[in-house]
Amino acid sequence: RRCRVKVSSLCRRALNWALGLVQGRACVRSTHAFVFSNCTHGKVDSVLQTFDLYAETRPSLSIGPETGEALDDVVRRVRPSRALELGTHCGYSSVRLLRLLPPAGRLITVELDPLAAELGEEIILVAGFKHSQVLTSPSAEAIPALRSRPGPDQRGGGGFELVLMDHDPRQYLPDLLALERDELLCRSGCSVLLVNRRRRAEDLGEVLDHIRARAGRCCSIRTELPFMVEIFYQKENTETEGRSVGGTSEVGMKLFRLGRARCG
Numbered sequence: 229r230r231c232r233v234k235v236s237s238l239c240r241r242a243l244n245w246a247l248g249l250v251q252g253r254a255c256v257r258s259t260h261a262f263v264f265s266n267c268t269h270g271k272v273d274s275v276l277q278t279f280d281l282y283a284e285t286r287p288s289l290s291i292g293p294e295t296g297e298a299l300d301d302v303v304r305r306v307r308p309s310r311a312l313e314l315g316t317h318c319g320y321s322s323v324r325l326l327r328l329l330p331p332a333g334r335l336i337t338v339e340l341d342p343l344a345a346e347l348g349e350e351i352i353l354v355a356g357f358k359h360s361q362v363l364t365s366p367s368a369e370a371i372p373a374l375r376s377r378p379g380p381d382q383r384g385g386g387g388f389e390l391v392l393m394d395h396d397p398r399q400y401l402p403d404l405l406a407l408e409r410d411e412l413l414c415r416s417g418c419s420v421l422l423v424n425r426r427r428r429a430e431d432l433g434e435v436l437d438h439i440r441a442r443a444g445r446c447c448s449i450r451t452e453l454p455f456m457v458e459i460f461y462q463k464e465n466t467e468t469e470g471r472s473v474g475g476t477s478e479v480g481m482k483l484f485r486l487g488r489a490r491c492g
């Protein structure tokens with residue numbers, strides 16, 4: 229009987245895995261088809277509204293308006309000239325990010341699934357953005373390769389000023405450590421956004437425990453919402469002065485402003 233239970237549990241897991249694969253692909257195809265044929269090409273607001281319209285009646289992997297608005301607030305505050313996204317899917321969050329970047333701003337977005345990468349890239353072009361780069365690769369391979377990639381704008385010593393992680397929560401901590409190790413986070417200030425789709429504290433537990441254990445040494449949790457957490461990373465100043473970063477104190481804010489000015 230024990231053997232039968234094990235086999236049936238294995239079968240169920242295999243079936244769920246296969247269903248996830250099929251649904252994921254179907255989702256990206258049907259999202260793309262709907263947005264492509266119903267939006268006004270070249271109009272970024274129309275592209276986003278069409279994504280939202282699709283999500284009203286069908287399952288969708290786009291971050292949607294609620295998380296989208298929280299993302300907009302961070303992008304408006306940080307004003308990154310170099311942004312990285314992990315998890316492109318059909319390009320909703322890429323388009324949301326791109327529309328708020330300054331004219332010289334650039335986005336690199338990484339997607340594991342070749343079909344999603346291709347369709348996502350097309351939607352980004354439909355929205356009118358020609359200068360973003362979609363890399364088709366698992367994040368763990370893309371990150372080390374980014375190091376040798378000449379940035380479009382290396383002022384401020386390079387590194388991303390904003391990173392959006394919306395790929396696989398199990399990869400959030402290893403990818404954050406890899407970005408730091410490869411010096412891809414802007415030393416004078418970088419906001420790393422972690423999307424928490426299931427809104428379960430345990431999904432981000434590992435990475436947040438790591439940040440809390442290091443609080444005051446290069447990184448801290450800046451904002452914690454049920455669906456998204458912002459980590460603020462800053463290497464300059466904190467190394468020499470050993471003070472907490474991204475906090476709300478006068479000193480913290482002063483360092484933050486200084487960091488932003490240098491990054492520009």
Ligand SMILES: C[S@@+](CC[C@H](N)C(=O)[O-])C[C@H]1O[C@@H](n2cnc3c(N)ncnc32)[C@H](O)[C@@H]1O
Pocket residue numbers: 289290291292314315316317318319320321322338339340341344365366367368394395396399
């Ligand atoms: C939730 S969707 C992203 C949705 C997108 N941010 C949006 O709002 O439109 C997650 C995407 O991450 C991709 N993904 C999962 N693990 C990945 C990894 N390790 N590296 C790169 N992409 C990954 C999946 O293929 C999927 O397309």
